[in-house]
Amino acid sequence: MSMPSVRIYGNRLVQILAHRGLCGCTESEIDINSGAGVICIKGKDLAIAEINDEYISVKGDVNSITYGN
Amino acid sequence: MYRFVNYMQNYVGIKISGQRPYKFINICLKRRIALWNIERISENEFSLCMFAGDFRKNVRAVALKSHVRVHITYKKGVKYSLKKMIARRSFIAALIMTTCLFCLLSSVVWRIDIEGADAALRVSTRALLGEMGIKRGMFMSDVNVKAVSSEILGKDKRLSWVGVRKHGTTLTVELDKASFYKEKESEDIKDGEPRDIAVSKDCQLYKITVVNGAKLQNEGSAVLSGETVISGEGGCAEGTVQGIVRYKAEAKVSESAEMLRFTGRSSERTSLLLFGLKIDLPAWGRNKGDFTSYDSFYTEKYLINDSVPIGTGHLVMKETAYEKAELSREEAEMKAKTDTETMLDAVIPDDAEILATYGCFTEKDGALYYTAEAEVLENVGVYVKSPPEKAEG
Incomplete structure (x- = not known):
């Protein structure tokens, strides 16, 4: 199982490599499935800038990134 | 750059609605379909962008599998823009007119460049081109480069070569100034001033008699006009130089x-x-x-x-x-011979001794010419000023 790699550009952009797809998406929370569980990005005006089989880019005012199960 | 690439590849903006829109996105990811600008509109609605090619090939199957409905909200890209443009008659007309105008303007002489030779020759050549009707604004196809070059060459005797070249909308005329053979003349030297003896013409040295000075060349060697044969070595060179000079004349056999x-x-x-x-x-x-x-x-x-x-x-x-x-053929040949002999007589000095003469008919550019040559023994020595370093030595 490949572990995800998370890149954070300030609090404006988060890039997650080796993800496994989207679990949930709202303006305040985006859940991304990965080899390390669900990565939960919380913030304001969140949107998926780009998504493909390699990485997912989330833009907006990012407050927190947490790992769930 | 990223947007430009997307534009060139054509993409569509779609809206997906259904119970599990996330499933649609995840299936797309599994099928290696790139998505971007994913925005959540409501709980069950999303808007996103994807390449037109992916949309055509895969979206129907993905939508069926994920139980979502897909609506195209917009189409962007070169293909769609062109389709829109082609549908307009005015655009087609403008395109045709622009193409015609481009073809027309690119077949016209916009610039005439004259290169080579000196400024005076370039100015006179430009005037000559004007007289010949070669000017800016004329069609490139109307310019016959061979005719133009030969006409300029024929009209201006100071030129030895003219090249005319078409390059895009520029007509380039290249000039080469003729350097005519000039005999070395005796220089004005004051009494007692250091002097050498040089040859006045290209010749083969026959006899060198040195009264004062040093001999720099040997009999039998070929020398060019102006070359020093007897050096005064800081003093006044004295002596005589005889050389074999070859003269040539040519006349056309015209009937x-x-x-x-x-x-x-x-x-x-x-x-x-x-x-x-x-x-x-x-x-x-x-x-x-x-x-x-x-x-x-x-x-x-x-x-x-x-x-x-x-x-x-x-x-x-x-x-x-x-x-x-x-004239009959024989008379024409005789006249050509007489003309060449007259020309040779005019250039051979009176005191020179003619050693040998040759003559033959040759054909050039479809015309017959008679060429006569004469080997002449004559005095070719002329006094020239010694170069400064020798004069000082």
Whole structure:
């Protein structure tokens, strides 16, 4: 199982490599499935800038990134 | 750049709605379909972008599998833009007009560049081009480069070569100034001033007699005009230099020639000779002999067997004029030979000794020419000023 790699550009952009797809998406929370569980990005005006089989880019005012199960 | 690439590849903006829109996105990811600008509209609705190719090939299957409905909200890209444009007649008309205008303007001479030679020659060549009708704004196809170059070359004798080249909308004329063979002339040297002896013409040295100075060249060697043969070594060189010079003349064998002939009109003038004085008598009522070209014969007669200084002078003038004459082949060849010999005679110095002469007919550019050559032994030494370093030494 490949572990995800998370890149954070300030609090404006988060890039997650080796993800496994989207679990949930709202303006305040985006859940991304990965080899390390669900990565939960919380913030304001969140949107998926780009998504493909390699990485997912989330833009907006990012407050927190947490790992769930 | 990223947006431009997307635009070139064409993409569509779609809206997906259904119970599990996330599933649609995840299936797309599994099928390696790139998505971007994913925005959540509501709980069950999303808007996103994807490439038009992916949309055509995969979206129907993905939508069926994920139980979502797909609506196209917009299409963007070159293909869609062109489709829109082509649908407009005015655009097509403008496109055709622009193409025609482009073709028209690119077939016109926009610039004439003249390169090479000196400024004066370039200016005169530009004027010559103007006279020939070669100017900016004319069609490139109307310019015959060979004809233009040969016409310029023919009209300006100072040029040895002219090249005309079309390059896009620019007409480039390249010039090469002729360097004519010039004999070295004797320089004005004051008495006692250091001097050398050089050769006046290209020749093969035949005999060098050194009275004062040092011989720099040997007999038999070939030297060019202006080359020093006897060095004064800081003093005044004295001696003679004889060289074998080769002269060449050429004339075209032409079967039509202009020849000077008598027209048949003549005029006579009588004058009275009195003790050495010559008094012209008026030519009443007769042909006054106002000829522009004539041959004259003059005879004098004195009284009592030329013992008295009183007599008459008689001048007969016969009008001549150039007439075009048709010559036979033999006559034309003979005329060409005579012409070349006359040309050679004019250039060979009177005191020179002619060692050998050659002559042959050659064909050039479809015309027959007679070429005559002469090997001549003559004095070729001329005094020239010694170069400064030698004069000082």
